[in-house]
Amino acid sequence: xxNLDLSPPSGTRDFFAEDVKxxxxxxSAVKEVFESFGFLPLETPAFEKLDILTSKYGDEGEKLIFxxxxxxxxxxxxxxxxxxxxxxxxxxxxxxxxxxxxxxAIFKRYQLAPVWRADRPGKLRYREFYQCDIDIxxxxxxxxxxxxxxxxxxxxxxxxxxxxxxxxxSRKVLKGIMQVYKVPQNLASDVLTALDKLDKVGLPGxxxxxxxxxxxxDVVGQITDDMSSPGAENQIRKRLRESxxxxxxxxxxxxxxxxxSAVLPDARVLFDPFIARGLSYYTxxxxxxxxxxxxxxxxxxxxxxxLVGMFSKKDVPACGGSLxxxxxxxxxxxxxxxTMSIPQVLxxxxxxxxxxxxxxxxxxxxxxxxxxxxxxxAGNIGRQLRYASNKNIPYCVxxxxxxxxxxxxxxxxxxxxxxxxIVRKDVGDFLExxxxxxxxxxxx
Amino acid sequence: xxNLDLSPPSGTRDFFAEDVKxxxxxxSAVKEVFESFGFLPLETPAFEKLDILTSKYGDEGEKLIFxxxxxxxxxxxxxxxxxxxxxxxxxxxxxxxxxxxxxxAIFKRYQLAPVWRADRPGKLRYREFYQCDIDIxxxxxxxxxxxxxxxxxxxxxxxxxxxxxxxxxSRKVLKGIMQVYKVPQNLASDVLTALDKLDKVGLPGxxxxxxxxxxxxDVVGQITDDMSSPGAENQIRKRLRESxxxxxxxxxxxxxxxxxSAVLPDARVLFDPFIARGLSYYTxxxxxxxxxxxxxxxxxxxxxxxLVGMFSKKDVPACGGSLxxxxxxxxxxxxxxxTMSIPQVLxxxxxxxxxxxxxxxxxxxxxxxxxxxxxxxAGNIGRQLRYASNKNIPYCVxxxxxxxxxxxxxxxxxxxxxxxxIVRKDVGDFLExxxxxxxxxxxx
Numbered sequence: 006x007x008n009l010d011l012s013p014p015s016g017t018r019d020f021f022a023e024d025v026k027x028x029x030x031x032x033s034a035v036k037e038v039f040e041s042f043g044f045l046p047l048e049t050p051a052f053e054k055l056d057i058l059t060s061k062y063g064d065e066g067e068k069l070i071f072x073x074x075x076x077x078x079x080x081x082x083x084x085x086x087x088x089x090x091x092x093x094x095x096x097x098x099x100x101x102x103x104x105x106x107x108x109x110a111i112f113k114r115y116q117l118a119p120v121w122r123a124d125r126p127g128k129l130r131y132r133e134f135y136q137c138d139i140d141i142x143x144x145x146x147x148x149x150x151x152x153x154x155x156x157x158x159x160x161x162x163x164x165x166x167x168x169x170x171x172x173x174x175s176r177k178v179l180k181g182i183m184q185v186y187k188v189p190q191n192l193a194s195d196v197l198t199a200l201d202k203l204d205k206v207g208l209p210g211x212x213x214x215x216x217x218x219x220x221x222x223d224v225v226g227q228i229t230d231d232m233s234s235p236g237a238e239n240q241i242r243k244r245l246r247e248s249x250x251x252x253x254x255x256x257x258x259x260x261x262x263x264x265x266s267a268v269l270p271d272a273r274v275l276f277d278p279f280i281a282r283g284l285s286y287y288t289x290x291x292x293x294x295x296x297x298x299x300x301x302x303x304x305x306x307x308x309x310x311x312l313v314g315m316f317s318k319k320d321v322p323a324c325g326g327s328l329x330x331x332x333x334x335x336x337x338x339x340x341x342x343x344t345m346s347i348p349q350v351l352x353x354x355x356x357x358x359x360x361x362x363x364x365x366x367x368x369x370x371x372x373x374x375x376x377x378x379x380x381x382x383a384g385n386i387g388r389q390l391r392y393a394s395n396k397n398i399p400y401c402v403x404x405x406x407x408x409x410x411x412x413x414x415x416x417x418x419x420x421x422x423x424x425x426x427i428v429r430k431d432v433g434d435f436l437e438x439x440x441x442x443x444x445x446x447x448x449x
Numbered sequence: 450x451x452n453l454d455l456s457p458p459s460g461t462r463d464f465f466a467e468d469v470k471x472x473x474x475x476x477s478a479v480k481e482v483f484e485s486f487g488f489l490p491l492e493t494p495a496f497e498k499l500d501i502l503t504s505k506y507g508d509e510g511e512k513l514i515f516x517x518x519x520x521x522x523x524x525x526x527x528x529x530x531x532x533x534x535x536x537x538x539x540x541x542x543x544x545x546x547x548x549x550x551x552x553x554a555i556f557k558r559y560q561l562a563p564v565w566r567a568d569r570p571g572k573l574r575y576r577e578f579y580q581c582d583i584d585i586x587x588x589x590x591x592x593x594x595x596x597x598x599x600x601x602x603x604x605x606x607x608x609x610x611x612x613x614x615x616x617x618x619s620r621k622v623l624k625g626i627m628q629v630y631k632v633p634q635n636l637a638s639d640v641l642t643a644l645d646k647l648d649k650v651g652l653p654g655x656x657x658x659x660x661x662x663x664x665x666x667d668v669v670g671q672i673t674d675d676m677s678s679p680g681a682e683n684q685i686r687k688r689l690r691e692s693x694x695x696x697x698x699x700x701x702x703x704x705x706x707x708x709x710s711a712v713l714p715d716a717r718v719l720f721d722p723f724i725a726r727g728l729s730y731y732t733x734x735x736x737x738x739x740x741x742x743x744x745x746x747x748x749x750x751x752x753x754x755x756l757v758g759m760f761s762k763k764d765v766p767a768c769g770g771s772l773x774x775x776x777x778x779x780x781x782x783x784x785x786x787x788t789m790s791i792p793q794v795l796x797x798x799x800x801x802x803x804x805x806x807x808x809x810x811x812x813x814x815x816x817x818x819x820x821x822x823x824x825x826x827a828g829n830i831g832r833q834l835r836y837a838s839n840k841n842i843p844y845c846v847x848x849x850x851x852x853x854x855x856x857x858x859x860x861x862x863x864x865x866x867x868x869x870x871i872v873r874k875d876v877g878d879f880l881e882x883x884x885x886x887x888x889x890x891x892x893x
Binding site for chain 1: 453454455456457458461462463464465466468469470473482484485486487489490491492493494495496497498500501512513515516517518520521524526527528529531533543544546547548551554555557558563565567577585587588590591592593595596599603707708711712760791792798804805807808809811812815818819820821822823825826827836
């Protein structure tokens with residue numbers, strides 16, 4: 006025996022049946038909604054060629070990429086040529102650029118799949134976690150942006166999450182804000198990062214960061230006044246009149262808000278001029294979806310019209326969004342456990358001579374879609390019944406020399422401790438109707 | 450634009466909707482069968498700590514492991530500390546050793562998941578491919594071995610594969626054969642590898658390899674005579690009388706054959722003394738399942754009573770089997786394409802002022818589980834109808850100023866080229882019944 010640490014690698018998890026079942030149930034509900042919107046599934050490999058992923062995620066992101074060592078003789082060079090998927094968007098952009106004939110003029114796809122990031126593990130922060138993305142490529146119509154948000158909110162609703170609200174902004178609004186505050190272009194992205202932290206560090210924190218960036222004190226005062234004013238949104242709307250690109254962004258945001266509000270009249274849909282959504286590939290409208298149960302966004306996305314162009318000669322406008330599925334699973338975990346798929350029947354084994362009989366009875370039950378386990382351990386019938394009881398299996402089938410002689414089978418209901426003797430060929434019929442009653446489907 | 454090779458990495462694949470749907474359909478049929486046998490799902494991370502995987506797969510296997518470079522400052526060392534999952538059995542053994550309280554006395558699990566091997570890519574040989582495993586840990590009862598084979602054959606049957614047959618052997622039989630042929634112990638594993646190649650290289654090929662291993666010519670003659678004799682099985686049965694471990698292996702095989710035959714009286718179940726199943730962790734009965742459509746085995750497995758012991762102080766006997774799911778998918782691909790899940794309705798967009806109306810009509814349809822796509826491109830209604838026709842979408846909804854005025858919606862059936870005008874609030878009802886008729890569910 007080797008002396009090894011047997012826990013899964015840092016930031017990863019082993020999932021037992023109950024968790025797998027919950028995750029599958031959630032994934033399948035979400036996929037059904039996405040398909041009802043006309044999104045179709047795509048699967049890409051777990052790893053990509055390293056150069057496909059480099060220079061796509063910014064300096065901070067790049068450090069978190071898991072790189073795969075070259076194989077064979079080249080392994081000793083210590084060089085990497087492949088890397089684990091860091092998100093689902095860059096592989097999508099590669100696919101759109103690689104197969105124009107398959108992705109067509111407009112390509113709507115969903116992908117639910119794990120990604121890997123060498124982030125510092127923490128609460129709800131994993132190194133292996135699922136992303137759940139929808140994207141629409143090939144159109145710059147804002148209808149596409151609206152469809153993405155509508156599909157995500159329908160998926161949330163299908164999962165029983167109803168108290169969500171939207172925050173909408175546009176990268177163009179952010180550019181406009183930088184113009185009207187006269188932030189030098191080389192500082193713009195740092196300033197945006199600072200503004201994006203309002204939820205986390207509060208106004209004094211933002212102010213401190215801005216001063217550290219050597220933004221003049223009067224400008225910082227203006228910014229924090231704007232951010233803290235009760236009519237911050239209107240204040241910014243006024244200021245943006247001075248910026249052409251800011252105006253264009255505002256028009257985008259207002260159009261999407263009006264489309265989304267038309268379909269979801271009760272939804273809380275806000276223009277929030279200070280959300281920035283990281284700083285990677287977004288070019289236009291961006292959004293976050295929140296629920297009162299979670300401090301962080303449970304879904305987000307935006308328009309990225311230039312990403313596919315990094316792989317293709319053709320510009321392909323695109324937008325998309327992502328459900329924070331691990332965060333959502335954590336919200337559901339407490340309230341929405343699925344019924345465990347334990348076997349419904351334990352077929353006991355009288356002794357070695359009755360092994361084949363046990364298999365035959367189990368095969369009969371399984372052919373009727375009754376899940377049946379044959380007892381595989383050692384021990385007498387008492388021990389076998391205890392095994393079933395511990396596993397919460399409701400029925401035990403008993404078949405020994407007496408039953409064989411009479412052509413019968415005994416069926417024990419462990420929940421009621423009652424026992425029925427059934428003609429052997431009828432045991433399937435009997436258990437079928439018993440299980441229906443147990444499930445509440447049949448008459449009592 | 451970067452100048453990059455945009456194909457997926459060598460040996461991996463991008464799957465579009467049609468393939469994803471076929472794979473999901475097959476996976477879900479297989480899982481249903483496994484659950485009916487009382488197997489439950491387990492998911493483990495895509496990568497394991499490197500030392501969990503080393504020394505488990507033999508020298509050849511070890512070379513094919515994808516290793517992951519250390520992160521952060523340690524990246525420059527060129528060292529690896531993690532590795533992609535090479536199979537599903539070693540992670541299972543880790544899980545059994547790590548969580549005895551969760552895996553219990555007897556643990557039956559299935560896992561359908563990708564594994565990664567840096568093999569030379571070829572026809573049906575991929576670097577990323579799915580494995581589909583069932584295993585039973587915690588019992589040395591041969592009933593468990595029989596259950597594994599029965600569950601795999603039930604899964605094959607559920608996929609429509611019915612002409613399969615079984616080849617059974619035992620590692621103990623192979624040890625016995627080495628004894629009776631007086632093969633020196635240090636050559637035993639090479640000799641077994643040579644015998645295992647009978648299907649691939651034929652009798653002369655086996656003979657040549659054995660002579661190269663410096664097995665005496667008279668012994669090679671004896672072996673090849675045995676292998677080629679019409680009653681090879683009986684010849685070996687006779688010879689094994691001289692070997693205690695060989696006898697024990699034969700008894701095991703005969704017991705499993707008799708259990709499997711009891712449940713599958715029509716199945717072709719053979720004792721094949723020359724199958725060896727690679728040379729890794731098997732200790733007892735081993736098997737392969739073949740179909741006439743494929744030269745190689747489509748399922749295989751065996752008993753490995755010592756693997757968990759490599760991680761745990763406690764010996765945990767175990768056996769399992771695996772469907773060659775990629776091979777099986779290739780067999781199905783031609784005959785069993787699932788119906789594509791294309792949207793059922795295209796909601797056209799008259800002009801910019803009708804965007805919100807289009808979204809509202811789509812939302813109504815989607816709430817009735819009708820999959821509806823809103824047209825997101827540019828272009829007049831003629832172009833929108835052509836788009837639907839190209840995508841094979843059967844219905845188009847038209848809603849312009851005339852319809853708005855009258856409170857109506859026009860529904861065009863592209864298959865019959867007929868058009869109906871419906872009161873707007875009834876369009877959902879109308880399309881619901883139309884789609885039922887299209888699917889053959891409703892009355893004409």
